[in-house]
Every structure is written in C-alpha cells, then in structure tokens.
Amino acid sequence: MEKNQPLRFGVLGAAKIARSFIAGVASSALIDVVAVASRDIEKGGQFASELGVPRTHGSYEALLDDPDIDAVYVPLPNTLHAEWVIKALNAGKHVLCEKPLAVSTADTLAMFEAARRNRRFLAEAYPYRAQQQTLALRRLLDEGAIGRVQTIFACFGVKFSDPANIRLDPERGGGALLDAGSYATNMVRMVAGEKPSRVNAIARWADTKVDLTVIANLELPGGLLGQISCSFNTAYHRHALIAGTDGILETTFLNSPPDAGPPEIHLRRGIPATTVRETITLEGGSGFLAEAESFARAVMLGREHWTGSTEQESIDTIATLEAIARSIRSGNWEDV
Numbered sequence: 396m397e398k399n400q401p402l403r404f405g406v407l408g409a410a411k412i413a414r415s416f417i418a419g420v421a422s423s424a425l426i427d428v429v430a431v432a433s434r435d436i437e438k439g440g441q442f443a444s445e446l447g448v449p450r451t452h453g454s455y456e457a458l459l460d461d462p463d464i465d466a467v468y469v470p471l472p473n474t475l476h477a478e479w480v481i482k483a484l485n486a487g488k489h490v491l492c493e494k495p496l497a498v499s500t501a502d503t504l505a506m507f508e509a510a511r512r513n514r515r516f517l518a519e520a521y522p523y524r525a526q527q528q529t530l531a532l533r534r535l536l537d538e539g540a541i542g543r544v545q546t547i548f549a550c551f552g553v554k555f556s557d558p559a560n561i562r563l564d565p566e567r568g569g570g571a572l573l574d575a576g577s578y579a580t581n582m583v584r585m586v587a588g589e590k591p592s593r594v595n596a597i598a599r600w601a602d603t604k605v606d607l608t609v610i611a612n613l614e615l616p617g618g619l620l621g622q623i624s625c626s627f628n629t630a631y632h633r634h635a636l637i638a639g640t641d642g643i644l645e646t647t648f649l650n651s652p653p654d655a656g657p658p659e660i661h662l663r664r665g666i667p668a669t670t671v672r673e674t675i676t677l678e679g680g681s682g683f684l685a686e687a688e689s690f691a692r693a694v695m696l697g698r699e700h701w702t703g704s705t706e707q708e709s710i711d712t713i714a715t716l717e718a719i720a721r722s723i724r725s726g727n728w729e730d731v
C-alpha cells in the first residue's frame with residue numbers, strides 16, 4: 396500500500412452481501428476493490444464483471460497470495476470465518492470480516508491473536524456502527540441525555556425460508572441467534588459498555604434444526620438489564636428502546652438508512668408521561684461505505700479512526716451469544 400493511495404481490497408467469495416459491499420464502496424476515494432476470489436472461477440468472473448472488479452482468482456489462496464491486495468473482506472459462511480481470517484492475516488492482509496466474527500469465543504480470540512502477531516488490523520463488520528445515527532446515539536448516552544440507562548431492548552427480525560440459504564444450515568453456522576441476534580447483542584454491548592454477567596433464553600426451532608426465533612434476558616454487572624430478540628420468521632424489524640432514569644431513547648439500528656426506515660432517533664428528555672418526544676434526524680447512506688472508509692482510515696492513519704465494534708466488544712458479543720445458546724439448551728441461567 397502506498398501513502399495517499401486507496402486501500403486495495405480483495406473479496407473472498409462471490410457472496411450476496413459482497414454485492415452490497417462492493418456497490419456501496421464504489422464511490423470511495425479511500426478504497427478500491429481490485430479482486431474477487433471464488434471457488435468457481437466462471438461464477439467469480441461473472442460476478443466481478445457485473446460489479447466492475449478488475450481481477451478474479453479461482454481460489455481463496457490465490458487471492459491471499461496476490462501481492463497487490465492490502466485488505467480482505469470476508470463474507471463467507473460463519474463456520475469458515477476463523478479459518479480464512481487467520482489465513483488472510485498470516486498472508487499479511489488487513490481483514491474486515493462479516494458478523495458474526497466467528498462461531499465461538501475461542502476462535503475469536505485466536506483471530507485477534509493472529510492479527511496482533513501479524514501486526515494487521517482485524518475488525519468485525521456491523522455497518523450500523525458506522526452510521527451517523529449510531530454515533531449520535533452514543534454521544535447522547537455519553538452526555539447523559541436520558542440519565543443512567545436501566546433497561547435496553549434490542550430486536551432484529553427478518554424472514555428467511557429458502558432451505559438453501561446458509562442461514563438455515565446448522566453445518567454452516569446458521570440460526571437467527573448468530574445472524575440477527577449478533578446485531579441485537581452487539582447493540583446491547585455497545586450501550587452497556589460492558590459484558591453481560593449472565594443470560595437466560597428460550598428458542599423456537601426451524602425444520603432444519605437451527606434456531607428460528609430467540610428471546611434472551613441479559614444481566615449486566617453494572618445493574619443494567621437487557622433483552623434481545625431475533626427471528627428468521629417475522630416481518631422485517633430492527634430497533635432498540637433504551638430507558639434511563641431521566642428519559643427514553645428509541646432508535647433503529649439499520650445498516651443503510653433510509654433503506655428500511657429513516658435515520659431517526661426519538662428522544663424524550665424527562666420523566667413524566669407527558670414529556671415531549673423530539674425527533675433527531677441524521678444523515679444516512681450506505682453503511683458499507685461508511686464502515687469501509689472508517690476501516691481504511693484505521694489502517695492508514697491509526698486505529699482510533701475505527702468507529703465500529705472494538706476487539707473487546709466483538710469478543711464479548713460472541714461470548715454472550717455462546718452463553719445464550721447454552722441457556723437455550725439447558726433451560727437455566729448461564730454465565731457469560
């Protein structure tokens with residue numbers, strides 16, 4: 396990577412989400428997507444030409460061997476994240492990996508260890524974290540706009556029914572919890588500023604044996620109580636309600652508003668039921684663009700430019716998801 400040159404990205408896999416990523420970052424002066432790799436070179440070539448990506452590699456290894464790539468975007472099935480992220484880091488690439496970063500805390504720790512060993516930047520992709528809406532929400536909480544947060548409810552539901560979808564396949568890390576639930580859990584972790592101490596949860600199951608709908612209660616050491624829900628069997632919804640001692644915040648946490656809803660935060664500064672609701676409207680736009688530019692700045696200028704999930708937040712998010720999965724099986728409270 397040369398100074399003042401865009402960060403050159405390669406993409407592992409002709410994934411659906413990679414289309415949104417590549418299209419989203421196309422206008423950026425900070426990023427160039429220069430190559431895509433697919434297990435099927437013909438499919439990869441077609442994908443690359445549709446999206447204007449100049450090079451196609453017929454294997455993920457070949458892309459990692461390409462010296463003209465600085466960073467890798469990993470949109471593979473969840474069970475393959477750890478393996479390919481570690482290979483990419485060992486090949487000297489920076490890595491932006493789709494959520495959930497991995498399917499276990501142990502894998503997540505090994506991935507960050509590989510990043511440290513190779514002196515490369517690894518980050519988990521949650522485009523909502525780069526949105527102005529999320530940055531404004533964090534500022535309001537830091538300023539004490541609603542007092543001390545007592546409860547947070549975060550939900551994300553969507554409909555997936557095609558059995559060929561990797562999300563419904565237990566062998567490829569499927570299930571609503573690791574998918575939509577990672578978003579809701581990451582939201583609670585961000586607001587709480589700490590890891591839950593224990594959780595309990597209940598699930599409904601899909602015919603393919605992945606969890607279809609989950610509700611979990613989260614207890615945090617500082618006293619905050621949280622609840623998340625996630626589903627692959629509802630109409631689309633993704634929002635959070637944060638209640639403090641002195642006010643209320645309601646917000647969506649969308650990747651790319653105004654797609655799926657306007658980038659608004661609803662705030663009530665006051666205790667009585669009659670408190671007026673203010674609507675704060677932020678700038679929206681592609682979360683993939685905002686996230687990738689934040690990533691590029693973090694690589695080129697310093698890690699403080701990364702606005703997304705921190706290493707600790709990503710580790711705590713997967714640890715919480717693992718504890719929720721344990722609780723679903725045991726029916727008991729489980730420590731995180």
Ligand SMILES: NC(=O)c1ccc[n+]([C@@H]2O[C@H](COP(=O)([O-])OP(=O)(O)OC[C@H]3O[C@@H](n4cnc5c(N)ncnc54)[C@H](OP(=O)(O)O)[C@@H]3O)[C@@H](O)[C@H]2O)c1
Pocket residue numbers: 407408409410411412413432433434435438439469470471472473475493494495520521522561567574650
């Ligand atoms: N941040 C977000 O909001 C968001 C949204 C959607 C998805 N995601 C995440 O992105 C990842 C991919 O999701 P997606 O819906 O885009 O997946 P997808 O369309 O099924 O793509 C996954 C890609 O992985 C590659 N692959 C390698 N081994 C595979 C295997 N054994 N089975 C299936 N595919 C395999 C394939 O590429 P080749 O055949 O070309 O090699 C495939 O195109 C997941 O981790 C998901 O959680 C995140």
